[in-house]
Amino acid sequence: MSPVWYAARLGVRRGRTELRQTFTSGQDVFGYVLWTVLLMVPLFLAGDERLKGAGISAGAFMLPSMVGMTLAFTGMMTTAQLLATEREDGTLLRAKAVPHGMVGHLVGKIVMVSGTALVSMALPLVVGVFLVDGVARQGGGALLTLVWVVPLGLLATLPMGAVIGSLVDSPRTVGLLMLPVMGLIVVSGIYFPLSKLPEWLQIVGQVFPVYWLGLGLRAALLPAGAVAAEVGASWRYLETVGVLGAWAAAGLLLAPSVLRRMARRESGATMAERHRKAMQRVG
Amino acid sequence: MTTAHASSGAGSNPPPESDTVIDVRGLRMRYRDHEVLRGVDFTARRGEVLVLLGPNGAGKTTTIEVLEGFRMRSAGDVSVLGADPARGDERWRARLGIVLQSWRDHGKWRVRELLDHLGSYYAPYSTALVRRPWDVDELIAAVGLTAQAHKRVGTLSGGQRRRLDVAVGIVGKPETLFLDEPTAGLDPEARNEFHGLVRGLADERTTVLLTTHDLAEAEKLADRILILAGGRIVADGSAEELSRQVSGEATVRWTRDGRPFERATTEPTRFVRRLFEEHGEAIGGLEVRRASLEDTYLTMVRELETGNGPGERAARAFEEGPR
Numbered sequence: 001m002s003p004v005w006y007a008a009r010l011g012v013r014r015g016r017t018e019l020r021q022t023f024t025s026g027q028d029v030f031g032y033v034l035w036t037v038l039l040m041v042p043l044f045l046a047g048d049e050r051l052k053g054a055g056i057s058a059g060a061f062m063l064p065s066m067v068g069m070t071l072a073f074t075g076m077m078t079t080a081q082l083l084a085t086e087r088e089d090g091t092l093l094r095a096k097a098v099p100h101g102m103v104g105h106l107v108g109k110i111v112m113v114s115g116t117a118l119v120s121m122a123l124p125l126v127v128g129v130f131l132v133d134g135v136a137r138q139g140g141g142a143l144l145t146l147v148w149v150v151p152l153g154l155l156a157t158l159p160m161g162a163v164i165g166s167l168v169d170s171p172r173t174v175g176l177l178m179l180p181v182m183g184l185i186v187v188s189g190i191y192f193p194l195s196k197l198p199e200w201l202q203i204v205g206q207v208f209p210v211y212w213l214g215l216g217l218r219a220a221l222l223p224a225g226a227v228a229a230e231v232g233a234s235w236r237y238l239e240t241v242g243v244l245g246a247w248a249a250a251g252l253l254l255a256p257s258v259l260r261r262m263a264r265r266e267s268g269a270t271m272a273e274r275h276r277k278a279m280q281r282v283g
Numbered sequence: 284m285t286t287a288h289a290s291s292g293a294g295s296n297p298p299p300e301s302d303t304v305i306d307v308r309g310l311r312m313r314y315r316d317h318e319v320l321r322g323v324d325f326t327a328r329r330g331e332v333l334v335l336l337g338p339n340g341a342g343k344t345t346t347i348e349v350l351e352g353f354r355m356r357s358a359g360d361v362s363v364l365g366a367d368p369a370r371g372d373e374r375w376r377a378r379l380g381i382v383l384q385s386w387r388d389h390g391k392w393r394v395r396e397l398l399d400h401l402g403s404y405y406a407p408y409s410t411a412l413v414r415r416p417w418d419v420d421e422l423i424a425a426v427g428l429t430a431q432a433h434k435r436v437g438t439l440s441g442g443q444r445r446r447l448d449v450a451v452g453i454v455g456k457p458e459t460l461f462l463d464e465p466t467a468g469l470d471p472e473a474r475n476e477f478h479g480l481v482r483g484l485a486d487e488r489t490t491v492l493l494t495t496h497d498l499a500e501a502e503k504l505a506d507r508i509l510i511l512a513g514g515r516i517v518a519d520g521s522a523e524e525l526s527r528q529v530s531g532e533a534t535v536r537w538t539r540d541g542r543p544f545e546r547a548t549t550e551p552t553r554f555v556r557r558l559f560e561e562h563g564e565a566i567g568g569l570e571v572r573r574a575s576l577e578d579t580y581l582t583m584v585r586e587l588e589t590g591n592g593p594g595e596r597a598a599r600a601f602e603e604g605p606r
Contacts, residue, residue, distance in 0.1 A: 003373060003407045010403055017400065021391040089387040094451065096353070097381040099373040100406045206400050267353040268383055268463055 007100035015111020016264025059132035068213035075157025084164025149216035310359035319357035321514035374589035377408035380457025390437030
């Protein structure tokens with residue numbers, strides 16, 4: 001086995017270790033539960049309000065959309081956040097000092113974020129199906145959609161997250177990025193169908209993966225009649241593959257060189273400097 | 284960013300497996316218009332412990348990072364373990380150990396878990412001669428973390444964290460080990476244990492290059508001390524050699540009939556004999572003191588910083604000194 005493959009295998013192990021760590025850490029578990037609770041609030045607020053012509057409740061529309069949003073959010077923002085944090089605290093520098101450590105680190109991060117994303121999606125979904133009717137009731141065929149939408153969603157968001165995490169100068173900057181992300185969610189048809197927005201905002205929303213992941217999850221989890229609420233009354237599978245695929249391709253194209261450039265710049269001195277700045281902020 | 288360019292041709296490299304492990308010639312480093320290193324030259328042999336001293340901002344960290352392959356140099360020839368660090372591959376990296384100063388990384392990992400994981404990257408580079416990685420439990424015992432083996436890294440004290448840093452640095456059984464201020468923040472006991480560990484590694488033919496601000500530490504650990512000041516190595520030798528070079532004089536202190544005296548002399552032995560011949564029993568509290576490394580170091584750095592004249596002279600004196 002080549003050393004690179006060997007390091008990649010160690011990376012898988014690293015990812016599994018980190019997953020075990022996050023799901024046994026009180027603080028992290030609290031975070032996952034809090035996220036689930038926050039997502040449930042609008043379901044209660046919507047009550048039994050029906051979505052006109054679609055034969056489902058507003059809550060039933062929101063639930064899969066929010067699960068899709070969770071995927072996009074975790075894939076992109078968690079990856080960016082982790083990368084920026086681990087650059088600042090020296091995790092990356094350690095990886096760099098070890099033979100093929102960067103390969104292991106990156107593979108580990110992919111495993112870790114993917115696992116986190118799946119759990120963050122499953123929790124609200126499992127809780128949500130007890131709160132709203134008509135979600136995930138139509139069996140196998142539609143559920144197969146999940147089998148390609150979810151991995152494609154991870155591919156579309158993870159590398160982009162890595163690019164963002166490499167370009168920002170500190171984890172605080174990722175925090176600032178949350179503001180535009182909030183705006184993006186409003187125009188991504190998560191809490192109400194996109195068709196209720198002015199047309200130019202619809203176009204903006206359809207550029208980003210959040211909308212398409214929401215759509216993909218709705219296609220998988222809602223009854224067939226719910227398609228009436230969608231743009232063009234279609235699940236638009238081809239377009240979903242097209243847009244998510246384009247994001248994946250762009251991310252996979254950009255990420256290696258951006259990551260390499262970021263890794264090349266890492267050294268003890270640059271890290272000590274960031275440490276000093278971070279400490280000043282605390283002190 | 285600095286521009287990367289290395290001028291070393293294939294012919295100028297030293298023989299790959301010779302006794303010389305580190306070979307630095309004319310190393311220069313320029314950050315925009317500021318030249319930090321202006322022609323650093325030194326070598327290290329297998330199993331040698333080199334301590335790099337110098338005032339803050341003298342370029343110690345820069346030098347060490349160039350050797351680690353973490354920073355591109357502006358000019359000069361550098362060879363570590365027979366390879367140019369700017370082009371060192373992962374096989375080369377596997378023979379290197381780097382002790383980093385951690386502060387928050389891997390906080391959720393347990394000590395043993397982390398060392399086991401990081402060590403496993405070295406397994407493909409194990410040879411009949413050098414078994415890699417180091418056995419985890421042995422390593423944990425060697426750095427004195429056995430009681431903390433199953434604790435989370437985030438809960439370790441500062442001193443325990445530094446020990447872990449050292450353990451991570453040597454887990455791959457490195458042939459060359461780089462440490463940038465490894466004992467900053469260690470209490471005297473931990474420092475002492477660390478010194479034992481470094482000497483032990485050197486006995487096993489590991490070449491060690493470390494920076495420190497602690498002159499006593501340098502004196503204790505170093506086979507050879509390098510003083511980096513003004514962008515160049517201005518002194519290179521054992522602590523004894525250095526103090527002889529800076530000042531041939533020793534200070535003799537004594538009391539005669541209870542009154543204190545002090546005299547600087549180049550021949551303390553003869554001076555003391557005469558002292559006893561003349562005054563015999565009246566002499567008490569005799570003390571002969573050669574210039575300490577601290578005196579030597581401070582003299583050198585002060586001369587370099589106060590102006591070119593004496594500083595340059597001192598630098599030349601050292602360059603002509605015995606190697």
